Amino acid sequence: MRRRLARALVLPLALAAAMPALSMGFSAPVAADSVVIGGFPVEASQSPWTVALSSRDRFGGTRAGQFCGGAAVGPTTVLTAAHCLDEDVLGGPPERVRDLKVIAGRTDLLSDRGGQEIAVRRTWVNPAYDGGSNAGDFAVLTLAEPLQGDSVIGMAADGDPAYTAGETATVYGWGDISGTGEYPDGLRAARVRVLPDALCEDAYPGGMDGTYDAASMLCAGEAEGGRDACQGDSGGPLVAQGRLIGLVSWGIGCGRAGNPGVYMRVSHLMRTLGWTRASEGV
Ligand code: ARG
Numbered sequence: 001m002r003r004r005l006a007r008a009l010v011l012p013l014a015l016a017a018a019m020p021a022l023s024m025g026f027s028a029p030v031a032a033d034s035v036v037i038g039g040f041p042v043e044a045s046q047s048p049w050t051v052a053l054s055s056r057d058r059f060g061g062t063r064a065g066q067f068c069g070g071a072a073v074g075p076t077t078v079l080t081a082a083h084c085l086d087e088d089v090l091g092g093p094p095e096r097v098r099d100l101k102v103i104a105g106r107t108d109l110l111s112d113r114g115g116q117e118i119a120v121r122r123t124w125v126n127p128a129y130d131g132g133s134n135a136g137d138f139a140v141l142t143l144a145e146p147l148q149g150d151s152v153i154g155m156a157a158d159g160d161p162a163y164t165a166g167e168t169a170t171v172y173g174w175g176d177i178s179g180t181g182e183y184p185d186g187l188r189a190a191r192v193r194v195l196p197d198a199l200c201e202d203a204y205p206g207g208m209d210g211t212y213d214a215a216s217m218l219c220a221g222e223a224e225g226g227r228d229a230c231q232g233d234s235g236g237p238l239v240a241q242g243r244l245i246g247l248v249s250w251g252i253g254c255g256r257a258g259n260p261g262v263y264m265r266v267s268h269l270m271r272t273l274g275w276t277r278a279s280e281g282v
Contacts, residue, residue: 036171036172036173036175036177036188036189036190036227036228036229036230036233037176037177037178037179037190037226037227037228037229037230037254037255038190038226038227038228038255039171039177039188039189039190039227040188040189040190041184041186041187041188042107042172042187042188042189043107043187044104044105044106044107044115044187045105045107047170047172047187047189047237047239048072048104048105048147048149048150048151049071049072049073049151049152049153049237049244050069050070050071050072050172050173050187050236050237051069051070051071051072051078051102051103051104052064052066052068052069052070052102052103052104052106052109052174053066053067053068053069053070053080053084053100053101053102053141053235054066054067054099054100054101054102054103054117055067055090055097055099055100055101056099057097057098057099058090058091058097062110063109063110063174063183063185064103064106064109064110064112065099065101066103066109066174066232067084067089067232068080068081068084068232068233068234068235068236069172069173069174069175069232069233069234069235069236069237069248070102070141070235070236070237071153071235071236071237071244071247072102072104072147072151072152072153073152073153073154073155073244073279073280074152074279074280075143075146075147075152076121076142076143076144076145076146076147077140077141077142077143077280078102078120078140078141078143079138079139079140079141079235079244079247079266079269080138080139080141080234080235080247081137081138081139081234081235081247081248081249081264082125082126082129082136082137082138082139083129083131083134083137083234083249083250084139084234084235085123085125085139086131094120094123094125095123099119100119100120100123101117101118101119101120102117102118102120102141102143103115103116103117103118104116104118104147104148104151105147105148105149105151107186107187108185108186108187109174109185109186110185116145116147116148118143118144118145118147119143119144119145120141120142120143120144121142121143121144122141122142123139123140123141123142124139124140124141124142125139126138126139126269126272128272132210132211133206133210133211133213134210134211134217134249134250134262135211135213135216135217136216136264136268136272137247137249137250137264138247138264138269139235140273152279153237153239153242153243153244153279154242154243154244154278154279155243155244155266155267155269155270155275155278155279156240156241156243156244156245156266156267156278157267157270157276157278158267158270158271159267160241160243160245160267161241162194162240162241162243162245163194163218163240163245163265163267164194165193165194165195165196165197166193166194167193167194167240167241168191168192168193168240169191169192169193169194169220169238169239169240169245169246170189170190170191170192170238170239170240171189171190171192171220171228171229171233171236171237171238171239171246171248171261172187172188172189172233172236172237172239173187173188173229173232173233173236173248174186174187174188174232174233175229175230175231175232175233175234175236175248176230176231176232176233176254177230179230179253179254179255181231183232190227190228190229191227192220192221192222192227192228192238192261193220193221193222194218194219194220194240194245195219195220195221195223195260196219197212197214197219199219199223199260200212200214200217200219200260200262201214203219203252203258203259203260204252204262209250209252210250210262212262215265215268216264216265216268217249217262217263217264217265217268218238218245218246218262218263218264218265219260219261219262219263220238220246220260220261220263221251221255221260221261222260223257223260224257225255225256225257225258225259226255226257227255228251228254228255228256228260228261229248229251229254229261230254230255231254233248234247234248234249234250235247235248236248238263243278244266245263245265245266245267246263246264246265246266247263247264247266247269248261248263249262249263249264250262
């Protein structure tokens with residue numbers, strides 16, 4: 001799993017487009033209209049806490065080196081997925097990637113202007129992250145300079161009603177929009193629903209792709225498929241009731257019926273880090 005995920009990310013985008021089977025594992029492509037699958041364009045200003053992780057060195061300059069998403073929870077604190085910083089993805093430890101940056105406040109990655117590009121000063125990858133089950137898929141980035149304005153989202157702690165199954169949630173990202181390696185220039189969002197844990201326990205009982213663990217993961221999408229996050233969205237925010245509940249983590253294919261998106265559960269991260277407040281470093 002670990003290798004397959006990583007490969008999906010490091011494939012140059014052009015190559016990924018030409019090799020859909022590789023870029024998305026074993027899954028059949030979903031309908032082209034079907035973030036983010038089944039999504040719609042949004043302006044960065046509508047979700048200023050959504051940031052792009054970038055390294056032009058590693059991923060090329062055409063889309064500003066974007067390779068994952070992230071969520072700003074403090075002026076200098078960004079959350080992302082642990083697997084985004086995997087050595088297989090970055091070609092070495094994250095400290096070695098000299099131009100590792102966060103891009104904030106920029107809708108269109110083709111434009112090299114607008115918003116902020118901020119260097120990552122420190123990366124902390126959850127040491128308990130398990131690339132086999134995908135449990136604990138989070139990392140904390142400390143930025144060299146603060147984000148401008150009010151671009152921080154509050155986190156939903158344990159017991160927050162935003163986690164209730166049936167809640168409407170929105171996922172944001174610059175990831176694949178069709179499951180065939182079709183990467184948009186602009187930020188997109190998709191509306192999904194928080195799904196019952198039992199659904200993901202059934203879908204992902206344990207196997208090559210990962211094991212659903214309700215304590216540390218969150219299941220969201222549409223039972224019938226269609227709307228979902230996809231490759232390149234990892235680390236990005238899932239928001240319900242205006243609070244951060246998940247980070248894009250994994251799934252089988254994208255938007256497939258019976259294979260909902262799996263997110264790292266933000267309350268699990270808060271518990272692990274001993275964070276009790278809704279935002280960090282404010
Ligand atoms: N692992 C992917 C990434 O690195 C995210 C996959 C999410 N998949 C899904 N069906 N929700 O970008």
